[in-house]
Amino acid sequence: MEIAAAILLREGYRPCAANWPGRVLLESNEWELLYSAIKSSPAPPSKSVLFTAKSSDGQTSWLVWCTPIYDLNDSASGNYLCFVFDLNQQSSVAKANLQKTYHLTRAETRLVEQLLMGKTPAEAAEQLGVTIHTVRTYLKRLYQKLGVKSQATLVSKLLQTPPFPLRPAA
Numbered sequence: 001m002e003i004a005a006a007i008l009l010r011e012g013y014r015p016c017a018a019n020w021p022g023r024v025l026l027e028s029n030e031w032e033l034l035y036s037a038i039k040s041s042p043a044p045p046s047k048s049v050l051f052t053a054k055s056s057d058g059q060t061s062w063l064v065w066c067t068p069i070y071d072l073n074d075s076a077s078g079n080y081l082c083f084v085f086d087l088n089q090q091s092s093v094a095k096a097n098l099q100k101t102y103h104l105t106r107a108e109t110r111l112v113e114q115l116l117m118g119k120t121p122a123e124a125a126e127q128l129g130v131t132i133h134t135v136r137t138y139l140k141r142l143y144q145k146l147g148v149k150s151q152a153t154l155v156s157k158l159l160q161t162p163p164f165p166l167r168p169a170a
Helices: 020-026 030-039 087-092 095-102 106-116 121-128 132-146 151-159
Strands: 005-010 014-018 049-054 061-070 076-086
Touching: 005 020, 014 020, 020 030, 030 049, 030 061, 049 151, 061 087, 061 151, 076 151, 095 106, 095 132, 106 121, 106 132, 106 151, 121 132, 132 151
Parallel strands: none
Antiparallel strands: 005 014, 005 076, 049 061, 061 076
16 A cells, blocks of 8 residues: 655656656646655755645645655665655554554654644644644654654655554464
């Protein structure tokens, strides 16, 4: 089950390969909007960037994660892997499975839901009715539980969690 469009971008952010949802997105009118947002993203080319974007009709929100690809000698290849998640479709990332997989508290799970909707920590604090300091405390716990060091990596790892528990191979 593919929950994201995955697009390989060459130097200059030119698409050169994609999974099926990525091909559908590349052939849509929405790609120009996303392409523009990707090209103007604030991160330097050597860093991953995570941002949200809205469709032209304002009905769809995307979470976009672009990360540089390195060759086997740890040199930047000039290529990027870009994942585009339709936030309206992310309900498939089951809350119960996230709680079970990562041993999340209810408060941490509520924060995770906000982050998966593309909210900033400040927006999440406001939505949850807690202080930004509380959200930062929850984020530190989430980083530790998931073994990550940044919000972008946290969200990426959460989005890669299967929506159901995986069964061991027989």
